[in-house]
Amino acid sequence: MRTYVLQNVSQPNLLENIFPYSLPPLIKFEGKIQETIDGKTVEFDPNEVKTRDIHITDTTFRDGQQARPPYKKEHMVKLYEMMSRLGGPNGVIRQSEFFLYTKNDRETIDACRSLNLRFPEITGWIRANKGDFRLVKEMGLKETGMLTSSSDYHIFHKQNQTRQQAMDQYVEVVEAALEAGIRPRCHLEDITRADLPGFVFPFVQRLERLTENQPAHMKVKIRLCDTMGFGLSYPNAAEPRSIPKLIWRLRNECGISPDRLEWHGHNDFHKVHINGASAWIYGLNALNGTLFGFGERCGNPPLEGAIVEYIALKGSLSGINLSVITEMVQYYEKVIGTHLPTNYPFVGKDFNTTRAGIHAGGLRKFEQIYNIFDTTALLNRPPRVSITDKSGTDGIALWVNEFLGLKGDERLSITKVAKIQRWVMDQYEKEGRMSSITDEELEEQVKTNLQDYYEKHRRN
Template sequence: MKTYELQDVATPNLLEDTFPYSLPPVIKFEGKIHELIDGKIVEFDPNEVKTREIHITDTTFRDGQQARPPYKKDQMVRLYEMMSRLGGPNGVLRQSEFFLYTKNDRETIDACRALNLRYPEITGWIRANKGDFRLVKEMNLKETGMLTSSSDYHIFHKQNQTRKQAMDQYVDVVQAAWEAGIRPRCHLEDVTRADLPGFVLPFVQQLERLSEQVPDHMKVKIRLCDTMGFGISYPNAAEPRSIPKLIWRLRHECGITPDRLEWHGHNDFHKVHINGVSSWIYGLNALNTTLFGFGERTGNPPLEGAIMEYVALKGGLNGVNLPVITEMVEYYEREIGTHLASNYPFVGKDFNTTRAGIHAGGLRKFEQIYNIFDTAALLNRPPRVSITDKSGSDGVALWVNEFLGLKGDERLTVMKVSKIFRWVMDQYEKEGRMSSITDEELEEQVKAHLPEYYAKHRKN
């Protein structure tokens, strides 16, 4: 057994290579991953993701709208503009897909295009129906997604077709797309519950053969739709649920290049984010997401989570503008009226709020102890405390200092806020209160007990 000796160091080792604080923690890999496919060991190099051109695509206005009342045109245009700023000039947020079926859908696309933004590129979404290409062409879109359901659940029980009938129809629609000068993106619906060797792989191989007749920029793209969230990223999981094996077969047995492969997940089993990121690591480039994860039933990979993971994997921003995430949630709650769970990562009201006094004490002494990264700089969201009877004097001091915007030696000690702390505790011990103290109540206490500080730092 290897023996470890205590290293009683004079200065702390904060592991800043991995936890730089100025960025989300960096994700590092130390070796290759092995997967057993058809009895043979297949190697994946996770470090390849550092150099491969992974990116994010968006379906907030398609799948995202299937989970909620429709957005108004103005709201979509505003969100689209914010997405463009969030993803930055290098197109980390590369594409966004839109419905084309209603007048409102089409007017929205026109209004978004009028902004003249390079990214995200606007693509369409249609059913596998040749007639629907008229809509794509009228909107002058270069690419459209189309439903090509791949499991027998869909082929037999939804479409009442045989596999051959389904495949022939899909191929016809792909040919029609090319004839219309539109790049087809086949959405392999329910692929994690499909017969891979019996339908999916022969279908994709056929698409790839057909793609030989068109230039590279028109070759078929494949979206892997984990429609029911059955996908599994664990090593050596069995097919068809295995994400590593699925991607490997499409790349190595069907010849689909990473730039033409996309993952679209659902969160029915709480795996949506990690499955999406795993698909990046196992060899595809595009991760399809929705803002705040809103999507059919349990939702899709959250856009803001994917952005954060992108930065963590790449170890840099590459033009991503993270504070826009906070703008987006403020707009979402204020103008659209949908409120997110307060503990929702990166955007919820309390995502970096602590209630425990002992945590507040840590935060007050050294912010990095209980803050995941510099949320003030990266998200315009300094860490906060929510005051209850469990917050302690440290929590009250932290709240008051943040409220007054005091830094360094200016910061008030727990003694200076002791009267406010007493008032808080009396609320619970004498008044029998059961709820958190609100910010407004605390502001009144600051006015009453620290009037000179309030006058100096908050009055105007």
Template structure:
């Protein structure tokens, strides 16, 4: 071994950072008052792990399903390749069939990459498939190095670097996945390791990428929060202490503490070019950053409107139709209720101007018109809105909430709930009621 390695590498006891991670209580968010400046890269983008991490939380996709979703990802990437890359397992013959089927499509975006463990036999698969970039699992917290791998830090670093060197020797870009980085000793292992990666990158002339994996969702975005949980401080330390370029940094988060999208956007703001996610947020345990959420966050940060966001709705419909997945109704952008109001006072505002209670033009951007859920809480305004939307009434044709027919129809709605009903009324039931109480709307030639 070289003599310039930190002395704690050999034989050191694991540092489990118990002052922040007591385990018998929720993890503590420690503040030390230090703050760092934002430094958003000029070029930010999204990467995808639907076919890798996303498959670890559901029934594996078939080859046909993978190719269909890959087509949708390609379309959602848009002309600028907002979704820059997607990664695949290579272990089974089915995995390799799916990769070959996607390779045959010849898309520039998303680029197909691989994921392997830091062992030589896995690396052979990457070479055989002709893939130019691969992720490599390089666990970096002592929880993983000592307790899972049974190594010390020096042994772990040597193993990781040997696989990186093998990739570089073959002209393949390595992407090191720093597993559990928000529970790692940043200056004791993460920084020295990334410094070695930067050195290898400079010597080889190939970019060595670093994926910062918030494996347990411990990351926080708060100003003044301490390492290793602070996303801003983590990005700042890596950039300033190692000199790694933003284009070589990528964030991969999990949603264990409901912070997955906020942490992802924070990573962009403090120096990460790439942020990793999955379609509909599928991923181990609480899931990964949803691609659809990242897309709208990206558009808000950059003003780039080159992507056809209506494809988001197509993706959600594909999951429900072909994969049998029921999207939770309150899910932003894709749930059935995300832009549906149930309160009568809200419906009254929608009738005056839908911008009052709609986050943006959901009809234009997602092919999802604003809706009103009709219950006894919807009021006459909710009934009028439903009638106008369902029958396509515009301008002077629109019915008013004060219409006798609308008031009578709302009286019928209230009666349904007085009899003990607890669910919302379906469009079919409401259409029958509208024919009864507003017959003139159905007898007119339209």
């Protein structure tokens, strides 16, 4: 057994090479990942992700809109503009797909294009129907996604087709796209429940032959749609649920390069984000997501989660403006009227709010103890404390100092806020209160008990 000896250091080791605080915690790898495929060991180098052109594609206005009341045109235009600022000039958010079927869909695309933003590029989404190319062409789009369901659940039980009929129909639509000069992006629905060697790989190989003489910008793209969230990121999980095996075979046996592979997940088993991030690691470039994870049933990979993951993997902001996420959530709440769960990571009202007094104490002494990264600088969201009977005098001091904007030596100690804490405790112990103390109530307490400070720091 190895013996570890206590190193009684004089200075704390805050592991800042992994937890820089000025960025989300960095994701570092120390070796290759091994996977068994057909009885042989294959290796994935996770560090490859640091140099590969990984990016995010958006489906907020397609899949994201299928799961909620429709957005108004002005909502989509504003969100599109914010998405462009969020992803930055390097196009970390590379593309966004739109419906084309209604007049409102098409007017929205026109309005978004009139903003003349380089990223995200607008692409379309159509059913596998040749006639629908008229819409794509009329809108002047260069790329469109098309539904090409790949499991027998869909082929036999939804489409009432044989595999051959399904494949022939899909190929016919892809050919129509190529003839129209539109890049096809095949959405292989339900791929994690499909017969991979019996349908998916023959179909993909046929698509590859179809575009082998096409220029790079016209080669078919493959979207791996984990429609029911069955995908698994674990090494050596069995097919068809294995994400690493699926990507490996598409790259190595079907010849699809990483820039033409995209992951589209669903959250039915709480795996949506990690499956998407793992797909990046295992060798594809595009992760498809939606703002705040809105999407069919349990939702899609949250775009803001993917953005933070991108920074953690790349080790830099790469032009991303994270604070736009906060603007977006405020826009959803104030203009669109959609409220997110308060504990939703990065955006929920309480994502960096602590309620426990012992945590508030830590936060007051050294913010980094209980804040995930510099949320003030990156997200424009300072850590907060919610006041209840559990938040303690430390919690009150933290709240009051934030409220009064006091910094450094100006900050009030717990003895200065003891009267407010007594009032809070009386609310619960004597009045039988069951709810949190509101900001408005606390402000009244500051006015009453810290009148001089209130006059000096808050009156104006």
